[in-house]
Amino acid sequence: MNYIEIIGFSAATLTTAAFLPQVYKTWKTKDVSGLSLPMLVMFFVGIFLWLVYGIYIKSPSMISANTITIVSAFLLMYFKMKYEKR
Template sequence: MSIPPIEILGFIAAGLTTISFAPQAWMVWKRRSADGVSLGMYSLFVTGIGCWLVYGFYIRSWPLFLANVVTFVLSGFILAMKLRFG
């Protein structure tokens, strides 16, 4: 089975945009502080990512679905740390 080039591009884009949350998550965890994190922005973002996750699953777009699973976990972690650490 061959993966179409556009799907490969989708996986690359998904990987890059998803991993971009890792440094923020690490910084919040390491410092035990989420002072620079906007509660409103992350609340809306996590909700939106949840919607994208369901949408990606529904249309069977694996790059979209998998990227949003990871992004949901990372951004949800940041949101949880914001709620915990303030």
């Protein structure tokens, strides 16, 4: 593994880990009032495209981070639709 991938894994760990508390808090409180569904959908599509790009350039750091983040974004979209007060 070269030093560029080490930097990539460090960035991936920090940015992915920063997103996980929001998923946990939303799951525990079921409060989705602060979440915007259009933003979550755009974020999900953007992360999906980053994942495709990471696969294309064969970057393990991008593939692992975006795989985890896409699951997190999907969970937040699911929570938003499930717990939204109608």
